[in-house]
Amino acid sequence: MAEPILRIRNLHARVGETEILRGVNLDVYPGQLHAIMGPNGSGKSTLAAVLAGREDYEVTEGEVLFDGKNLLEMDPEERAREGLFLAFQYPVEIPGVSTATFLKTALNELRKHRGQEPLDAMEFMNLMRERAALVKIDPTFFSRSVNEGFSGGEKKRNEIFQLAMLEPRLAILDETDSGLDIDALKIVADGVNALRSPARAFLVITHYQRLLNYIVPDVVHVLYRGRIIKTGPKELALELEAKGYEWVTETDEVAL
Amino acid sequence: MSEHVDILDQLTASDYEYKYGFESQIEEEVVPPGLNEETIRLISEKKGEPEWMLQWRLQAFRYWQTMKEPHWANVRYTPIDYQAISYYAAPKRKTQPRSLDEVDPELRRTFEKLGIPLHEQEVLAGVAVDAVLDSVSVATTFREKLQSLGIIFCSMSEAIREYPDLVRKYLGSVVPPNDNFFAALNSAVFSDGSFCYVPPGVRCPIELSTYFRINARNTGQFERTLIIADEGAYVSYLEGCTAPMRDENQLHAAVVELVALAGAEIKYSTVQNWYPGDREGRGGIYNFVTKRGICLGESSKISWTQVETGSAITWKYPSVILKGDNSVGEFYSVAVTNHRQQADTGTKMTHIGRNTRSRIVSKGISAGYSQNSYRGLVRVNPSADGARNFSQCDSLLIGDKCGAHTFPYIEVHNPTAIVEHEATTSKIGEDILFYCNQRGIDTETAVALIINGYAREVLSKLPMEFAVEAQKLLAISLEGSVG
Ligand SMILES: Nc1ncnc2c1ncn2[C@@H]1O[C@H](COP(=O)(O)OP(=O)(O)OP(=O)(O)O)[C@@H](O)[C@H]1O
Ligand SMILES: [Mg+2]
Numbered sequence A: 001m002a003e004p005i006l007r008i009r010n011l012h013a014r015v016g017e018t019e020i021l022r023g024v025n026l027d028v029y030p031g032q033l034h035a036i037m038g039p040n041g042s043g044k045s046t047l048a049a050v051l052a053g054r055e056d057y058e059v060t061e062g063e064v065l066f067d068g069k070n071l072l073e074m075d076p077e078e079r080a081r082e083g084l085f086l087a088f089q090y091p092v093e094i095p096g097v098s099t100a101t102f103l104k105t106a107l108n109e110l111r112k113h114r115g116q117e118p119l120d121a122m123e124f125m126n127l128m129r130e131r132a133a134l135v136k137i138d139p140t141f142f143s144r145s146v147n148e149g150f151s152g153g154e155k156k157r158n159e160i161f162q163l164a165m166l167e168p169r170l171a172i173l174d175e176t177d178s179g180l181d182i183d184a185l186k187i188v189a190d191g192v193n194a195l196r197s198p199a200r201a202f203l204v205i206t207h208y209q210r211l212l213n214y215i216v217p218d219v220v221h222v223l224y225r226g227r228i229i230k231t232g233p234k235e236l237a238l239e240l241e242a243k244g245y246e247w248v249t250e251t252d253e254v255a256l
Numbered sequence B: 001m002s003e004h005v006d007i008l009d010q011l012t013a014s015d016y017e018y019k020y021g022f023e024s025q026i027e028e029e030v031v032p033p034g035l036n037e038e039t040i041r042l043i044s045e046k047k048g049e050p051e052w053m054l055q056w057r058l059q060a061f062r063y064w065q066t067m068k069e070p071h072w073a074n075v076r077y078t079p080i081d082y083q084a085i086s087y088y089a090a091p092k093r094k095t096q097p098r099s100l101d102e103v104d105p106e107l108r109r110t111f112e113k114l115g116i117p118l119h120e121q122e123v124l125a126g127v128a129v130d131a132v133l134d135s136v137s138v139a140t141t142f143r144e145k146l147q148s149l150g151i152i153f154c155s156m157s158e159a160i161r162e163y164p165d166l167v168r169k170y171l172g173s174v175v176p177p178n179d180n181f182f183a184a185l186n187s188a189v190f191s192d193g194s195f196c197y198v199p200p201g202v203r204c205p206i207e208l209s210t211y212f213r214i215n216a217r218n219t220g221q222f223e224r225t226l227i228i229a230d231e232g233a234y235v236s237y238l239e240g241c242t243a244p245m246r247d248e249n250q251l252h253a254a255v256v257e258l259v260a261l262a263g264a265e266i267k268y269s270t271v272q273n274w275y276p277g278d279r280e281g282r283g284g285i286y287n288f289v290t291k292r293g294i295c296l297g298e299s300s301k302i303s304w305t306q307v308e309t310g311s312a313i314t315w316k317y318p319s320v321i322l323k324g325d326n327s328v329g330e331f332y333s334v335a336v337t338n339h340r341q342q343a344d345t346g347t348k349m350t351h352i353g354r355n356t357r358s359r360i361v362s363k364g365i366s367a368g369y370s371q372n373s374y375r376g377l378v379r380v381n382p383s384a385d386g387a388r389n390f391s392q393c394d395s396l397l398i399g400d401k402c403g404a405h406t407f408p409y410i411e412v413h414n415p416t417a418i419v420e421h422e423a424t425t426s427k428i429g430e431d432i433l434f435y436c437n438q439r440g441i442d443t444e445t446a447v448a449l450i451i452n453g454y455a456r457e458v459l460s461k462l463p464m465e466f467a468v469e470a471q472k473l474l475a476i477s478l479e480g481s482v483g
Helices: A044-052 A076-081 A099-113 A121-134 A139-143 A152-166 A182-195 A209-214 A235-243 A246-255 B002-013 B016-020 B037-046 B051-066 B105-114 B118-124 B130-136 B143-148 B156-162 B164-170 B181-189 B430-438 B443-459 B464-477
Strands: A006-015 A018-028 A033-037 A058-066 A084-087 A170-174 A201-205 A219-224 A227-232 B026-030 B089-093 B152-155 B194-198 B208-212 B224-229 B234-241 B250-252 B255-260 B265-272 B285-295 B301-308 B313-316 B319-322 B328-337 B342-351 B357-366 B371-380 B388-398 B403-412 B418-428
Touching: A006 A044, A018 A044, A018 A058, A018 A227, A033 A235, A044 A076, A044 A084, A044 A170, A044 A201, A076 A084, A076 A099, A076 B430, A084 A152, A099 A121, A099 A139, A099 A152, A099 B443, A121 A139, A121 A152, A121 A182, A152 A170, A152 A182, A182 A209, A209 A235, A219 A235, A219 A246, A227 A235, A227 A246, A235 A246, B037 B051, B037 B181, B051 B181, B152 B156, B156 B164, B156 B194, B156 B224, B164 B224, B181 B255, B181 B285, B194 B234, B224 B234, B224 B265, B255 B265, B255 B301, B265 B285, B265 B464, B285 B301, B285 B328, B301 B313, B301 B342, B301 B443, B301 B464, B319 B328, B319 B357, B328 B342, B328 B371, B328 B443, B328 B464, B342 B357, B357 B371, B357 B403, B357 B443, B371 B388, B388 B403, B388 B443, B403 B418, B418 B443, B430 B443, B443 B464
Parallel strands: A033 A201, A033 A219, A084 A170, A170 A201, B194 B224, B208 B234, B224 B255, B234 B265, B250 B285, B255 B285, B265 B301, B285 B313, B285 B319, B301 B328, B313 B342, B319 B342, B328 B357, B342 B371, B357 B388, B371 B403, B388 B418
Antiparallel strands: A006 A018, A006 A058, A219 A227, B026 B089, B152 B194
16 A cells, blocks of 8 residues: 555644643545544543644544655644645634635645745636535635635535645545535535545544545544544444444444 | 034025935034024024024024923923033034945844835945935925926025015914914924925926934934925925934924915825834934914815834824815825834814815824824814714734723814724734735735735825825834744
């Protein structure tokens, strides 16, 4: 098999005195889509934030390789430029900065990092139109401030739109499905499926099997109290849906 | 020696200062500190002023002696010892840097970030390059063109000598010498400034601009500017400032008066970037300025636009008296404070004429440990039927150690008036910055992006070249404010 895009080894992270990640191991290979499930507070968002480089979390142990490079050494913007993308569970509003300006700045930073010329205004507009169509984002959103006054669902769709624009190597989706109505869920899922490619990997954090009906994962993990306690094929999600987390967490307790 | 005398004479007897623009070309010879009638007589004499001007100054000085320094602004500073300030500086040649390599690298870095062309950098830094002197002052370059249109644009000293009737008629007509403590001080000791008169029906074809700089240490700077747009005339005036590093506080108390006659329009734009002091607030400039315009005639318009990033302390309220019916007053402001800077700025719109309209857009940006206050007064007099005002006061906070304050005062004495006030406060927090970082945008760029968006409405009112410079300036002044 090819080299993994993401290799996490024995990752420990804490906030203050509280250890939240307690030895996470995970390999994600090109073309794969991994789902991460687990009860509230188990550390899913923390894992995403640590990978993206949020400073609030202190990594106390372990290693993360991103395309073979030491991810934990990089600044958040370097990670992004190297191709790591996080669709936030709670996207923020950026007052006064239009979606177009924001994305143009971001995309050109990425292009600069890759040694490419910045896109000119025309090329950029065309790209925006094309990618917006993927998640049915109305072009009137381009001139609106990033996420400002967007509905919950619009914010989530905007995250996937940004993903489509920035074409990352690894996309982490933190509960992108929550807060979406059924139609929007379908739109987001279609968007993600269209963006799957042999050179790209996805880490999809979700609470609901429903999403995984549309976006079929290669692997499903259960994160519990800062550890991946179970890994299985896509059917695992169905089983969790039917039996709840207790079914796995109890066996975990025994195993510990 | 004879060269020194020569130059001194030139300065005092002509518009030398304005032709050559920059005092940093010359080292200053400073009159001993202190302020009394003798000092004022000395200033007036050195400048070769007529008797009426001397009397005007002395009258102002007597007012000043009876006045107290105002302390209502939301700023704190160690008391100013007015007797420790030197009120007159005469220039003499000094040893100048021979090339930019000899110039303070910090200053050069700022120039480069601002994108100031190399030859202008040399002038600003006081490099001895005679060939470029003329390019500094738009006044010189375009003087002939302006003259052919009947526009007068010269130094205040020259105007006092050459156009005494205009000066006597309008000087102090908007900001009377006894208006306030700092205005009285300025009236008594003002050093120089700009004078502009645009005759009836003439549209000034270029943006008039001047750069002010503060030079010798401990020399209070007292600029005096008077702009008159006669009936149906139009003029746009730019005032821009850069100042070199200083370790001592310097007082700057300028007065700007604008007069718009019937149907005239004056646009006055400022980018103020005086030395704000170091991170601890040491050594910055005190900027206590009185700026006021009067829409004297019907359907006249005065518009103030300011981008304030500098000074340790700013105390400034560009105002408009809306006397003529249907006249319009505007105030667009971006005020940035960082580190220990303090700004108390805003405007005063006084509606006297019927159907007068005013619009206030104030954008405060505070970072570091700074304090940024908006203070505005909208007054509608009983005579102002149908007056309208709209005010928008926004504050943006970067970090959580700084403060933003809004003090809107509204006095309405006419029931037909409509006065609207809107205010918002937003914050650039860690969350927003991390979000930007996660998209590959570094923190500095992110802050620049956000503040430019935030200040867009005001920046768009500036003349094009100025807007670009101002945009960069905003980013520079907020450097190191986060992360
Ligand atoms: N900055 C923080 N300060 C203090 N505690 C934190 C912080 N971030 C996370 N935690 C704690 O760490 C634990 C894991 O939180 P995390 O947000 O990673 O969970 P999650 O699996 O994403 O939960 P959910 O399914 O509800 O989104 C929680 O107990 C949470 O309260
Ligand atoms: Mg979460």
